[in-house]
Amino acid sequence: MNLNRHKNLLFVLNPIAGDIDKEDLKEDIAAICKEHEIEQEIYPTTGDNDKKALKKKLQENLYDGVYAIGGDGTVNLVASLLIGTTIPLGIVPMGSGNGLSKDLDIPQDTEEALQLIHTNVIRNIDTITLNGKPSIHLSDLGFNAWVVKQFCEGDTRGPGAYAWIALQEYLGYEPKNYRIVTDADTFEGKAFMVTVANANAWGSNASINPDGILNDGKFEICLIEPFPRTASIGILYKLYTDSIDTSVYTRILKCKRATIYNFNREVMHIDGEPVETAEVIEVEMHPKSLKVILPVPEQDV
Numbered sequence: 001m002n003l004n005r006h007k008n009l010l011f012v013l014n015p016i017a018g019d020i021d022k023e024d025l026k027e028d029i030a031a032i033c034k035e036h037e038i039e040q041e042i043y044p045t046t047g048d049n050d051k052k053a054l055k056k057k058l059q060e061n062l063y064d065g066v067y068a069i070g071g072d073g074t075v076n077l078v079a080s081l082l083i084g085t086t087i088p089l090g091i092v093p094m095g096s097g098n099g100l101s102k103d104l105d106i107p108q109d110t111e112e113a114l115q116l117i118h119t120n121v122i123r124n125i126d127t128i129t130l131n132g133k134p135s136i137h138l139s140d141l142g143f144n145a146w147v148v149k150q151f152c153e154g155d156t157r158g159p160g161a162y163a164w165i166a167l168q169e170y171l172g173y174e175p176k177n178y179r180i181v182t183d184a185d186t187f188e189g190k191a192f193m194v195t196v197a198n199a200n201a202w203g204s205n206a207s208i209n210p211d212g213i214l215n216d217g218k219f220e221i222c223l224i225e226p227f228p229r230t231a232s233i234g235i236l237y238k239l240y241t242d243s244i245d246t247s248v249y250t251r252i253l254k255c256k257r258a259t260i261y262n263f264n265r266e267v268m269h270i271d272g273e274p275v276e277t278a279e280v281i282e283v284e285m286h287p288k289s290l291k292v293i294l295p296v297p298e299q300d301v
């Protein structure tokens, strides 16, 4: 196993993610990089035109790694610029949920996550696109996308705010109509939610796709079909015990490409960021298209 050694890093730091103060972190990063003779630069996101500014930075500098410091939205921003390049993505999880970092077994403790700067391995993972927009983690149509939209439009961040919105929205949400055609299967009917899954679990640790593998060249479309209110506690229990695939209200379509007919133009999000919805969504797999910076596996330490 080859350990990776960085020489020049860019840190993309989202100051508002997770409602966590990140001022001290800048000094920690500078100290670790100095100790390990790594050049470093920090780009604080503004939430406005960050992608364009970062694209320019990547063209003008020879970084050998870019770390996203924030939640899944920040990770998606950075990843979308690195897909198909040789530059690996690192993650320092500091968002409300941090789903992809958990699925990749990246330490959730900031101090431990920062150790990856000097001790890490690099692996390739799959990414997918929904109508051309990259998704590295989980994207939804339906109930969860609706909750994400309310969360992003609200003033309060953090997991508590998300759970509170979910509870309120659940009471009034009606399943919507979809037709999904994949290279292996077809579904037509109502669904409470449709998750296009490259990975396994949302940042809340609710696992919608327990058997998903991040580098198998396939993705899953996970459906929760309409269910009676009395079944909701059972579904929640299965989501939090990695067993949602055993529920009679779920269906998982494993595939390499899919077309989703979103008849009601239901809202959607990609990796936790609301995006403009569409009536037809083409989903494509891009096998092993993103390099990620990971902890050294325990057996190799």
Ligand SMILES: Nc1ncnc2c1ncn2[C@@H]1O[C@H](COP(=O)(O)OP(=O)(O)OP(=O)(O)O)[C@@H](O)[C@H]1O
Residues within 6 Å of the ligand: 014, 015, 016, 017, 018, 019, 045, 046, 047, 048, 070, 071, 072, 073, 074, 075, 094, 095, 096, 097, 098, 099, 157, 158, 203, 271, 272, 273
């Ligand atoms: N300086 C900023 N001010 C306001 N919004 C910002 C700023 N920088 C980035 N953003 C916004 O932050 C969002 C991404 O946040 P991110 O997903 O990383 O964190 P989070 O929402 O706290 O965590 P999670 O996705 O894990 O729930 C994007 O919508 C982006 O536009």
